[in-house]
Amino acid sequence: MTAIELQQYLDFGYIAAVVLFILSLKWLSSPARARWGVLAGEIGAAIAVTATLFNPELVQYKWIVISLIIGAGVGIPLGMVKMTAVPQRTALSHAFGAASAAMIGIAEYYVGTSHLTRFEMGEIGLEVIIGSLTFTGSLIAAGKLQEILPQRPIVYRGQNLVSLSILGAALALAIALVIHPGHTALFPFMVAVALIFGVMLVTPIGGADMPTVISLLNSYAGFSAALLGFVLNSKVLVVAGALDGSSGFVLSVIMCKAMNRSFTNVLFGAFGQVQPSAAKHEEARPVRSATAEEAASILTAANKVVVVPGYGMAVAQAQHKVRELYDALTKLGIDVRFAIHPVAGRMPGHMNVLLAEADVPYDHLIEMDEINGDFAQTDVALIIGANDVTNPAARTDTGSPIYGMPILDVDKARTVMVIKRSMSPGFAGIDNPLYYLDKTLMLFGDAKSFVSNILREVAGGHG
Amino acid sequence: MPADFISNLYVFILAGFVGFELIKRVSPLLHTPLMSLTNALDAIVVVAAIIITGRHETHLTLVLGAVAVAASFCNMVGGFFITDRMLRMFKTGRPKK
Numbered sequence: 001m002t003a004i005e006l007q008q009y010l011d012f013g014y015i016a017a018v019v020l021f022i023l024s025l026k027w028l029s030s031p032a033r034a035r036w037g038v039l040a041g042e043i044g045a046a047i048a049v050t051a052t053l054f055n056p057e058l059v060q061y062k063w064i065v066i067s068l069i070i071g072a073g074v075g076i077p078l079g080m081v082k083m084t085a086v087p088q089r090t091a092l093s094h095a096f097g098a099a100s101a102a103m104i105g106i107a108e109y110y111v112g113t114s115h116l117t118r119f120e121m122g123e124i125g126l127e128v129i130i131g132s133l134t135f136t137g138s139l140i141a142a143g144k145l146q147e148i149l150p151q152r153p154i155v156y157r158g159q160n161l162v163s164l165s166i167l168g169a170a171l172a173l174a175i176a177l178v179i180h181p182g183h184t185a186l187f188p189f190m191v192a193v194a195l196i197f198g199v200m201l202v203t204p205i206g207g208a209d210m211p212t213v214i215s216l217l218n219s220y221a222g223f224s225a226a227l228l229g230f231v232l233n234s235k236v237l238v239v240a241g242a243l244d245g246s247s248g249f250v251l252s253v254i255m256c257k258a259m260n261r262s263f264t265n266v267l268f269g270a271f272g273q274v275q276p277s278a279a280k281h282e283e284a285r286p287v288r289s290a291t292a293e294e295a296a297s298i299l300t301a302a303n304k305v306v307v308v309p310g311y312g313m314a315v316a317q318a319q320h321k322v323r324e325l326y327d328a329l330t331k332l333g334i335d336v337r338f339a340i341h342p343v344a345g346r347m348p349g350h351m352n353v354l355l356a357e358a359d360v361p362y363d364h365l366i367e368m369d370e371i372n373g374d375f376a377q378t379d380v381a382l383i384i385g386a387n388d389v390t391n392p393a394a395r396t397d398t399g400s401p402i403y404g405m406p407i408l409d410v411d412k413a414r415t416v417m418v419i420k421r422s423m424s425p426g427f428a429g430i431d432n433p434l435y436y437l438d439k440t441l442m443l444f445g446d447a448k449s450f451v452s453n454i455l456r457e458v459a460g461g462h463g
Numbered sequence: 464m465p466a467d468f469i470s471n472l473y474v475f476i477l478a479g480f481v482g483f484e485l486i487k488r489v490s491p492l493l494h495t496p497l498m499s500l501t502n503a504l505d506a507i508v509v510v511a512a513i514i515i516t517g518r519h520e521t522h523l524t525l526v527l528g529a530v531a532v533a534a535s536f537c538n539m540v541g542g543f544f545i546t547d548r549m550l551r552m553f554k555t556g557r558p559k560k
Binding site: 014017021022024025026028029030031034035037038041042044045048049051052053055057058059060061063064066067068070071072074076077078079080081083086089090093094096097099100101103104106107108110111117119214215218221222225226228229230232233234235237238239240241242243244245246247248249250251254283325340342347348349350352353356357359361363364365367 | 465466468471472473475476478480483485487488489490491493494495497499500501502503505506508510511512513514516517519520521525527528530531534535536537539540541542544545546547548549550551552553554555
């Protein structure tokens, strides 16, 4: 077999991989077939990797094998993390993906320094800049999600100007390299400046905006892989990168819509930075609070209950207790469903995986648009660790920073119960008028222990 | 502009549209596994990393390539693994008691 023939066989392997990748995403559209999608992706990836190992350009295998073993050794434990840690794991994997793309671009630059055309230099420059900034940006996001770094936005005066100047500097260095390919000493500076920009890009973004940011970083990681495909003239990378990039992009758009904000606002608007109305009325307005016993008697007297989970449920690790409450109430013949806001939690779909892990059947997890019409017929809306996504000010108060954001219409339910640690507003710092309504009962305490207490009362009264 | 660039651009645009249409149809229920799955697919950059490492042109490219192989293979293995774990958790109907 000649080298050209071999190359053609390898290309067929890559084409098969691409077909399987597309099927993989197609099958993910329904939970029933979704696992086939994973299998298709796995087979596609295995074919592509195996084909690559037959590439005649390879002169040594030792380091390939060692690196593959190390990669699998790190990857398996990272695949076994708890569902509450999935957002930071995802951010970390965006960092890894972007870092690989950037490193391959850098290696490609040093291999080809002497004979790169200007066009190729431009491609490599752009690819390495996007890969590098996504790498550090994702690391910062992972640090915030893991709470190694503070989750609140870190802001200072003139921040956007500084950040944009840094991005401008990285692009200017890339352009300089295109014009003067001989100035190879500029290349490491370009990489360093792009790495710094990634840090500056994500540091000012608060925890509540993480679903959008993580989707955007997803998109960048995908597009850097696609660009790498252009650099290396590898169609399989172009396709996989385009799929990943468009997926991240679609998710970012969905997240932005769910917060009624634009990309630029998320990236450059540092949520919680401007709070004109929040600090003003400090006077203590009266709220009604209730004990677990009272909450249990109201819940057991209800016919329809909607639970609204939020990030607070994840923080308190309350999802298993919530499922026990769901079981107990369902056994009493009460219709219990869960209302899922698209940006609840720290990444797209976060609440769904947490509740699915706790064995809540997925047909009881209802999207916002589907369940909003049902709140008027709901006896009790039980809010566990969610805040801004239930804030009626988003509908009425034009001065509120979240004005216009689509919310769950919990205030239409007959009774609203809110499990919350204290009256202090969330770190977005936005006051929630829902808490002062006559129909609202505040249940002060830790989500997990309060749900356990309600559960004990429910079991005690009817066990 | 090189001819390769144009053909890659065709592929990119078509794949982007396919991706867009497919992702739109994924239920929000599965957005988290979607992200981990696309991450695992994106880890196909491992093939480029393998070639850079295997060519062993300079020590620098060997090190960069080997680290990239480890990082992307980690994403590939971990990404498929956690996606499957998540999807196994999604069950319909009442949990057995």
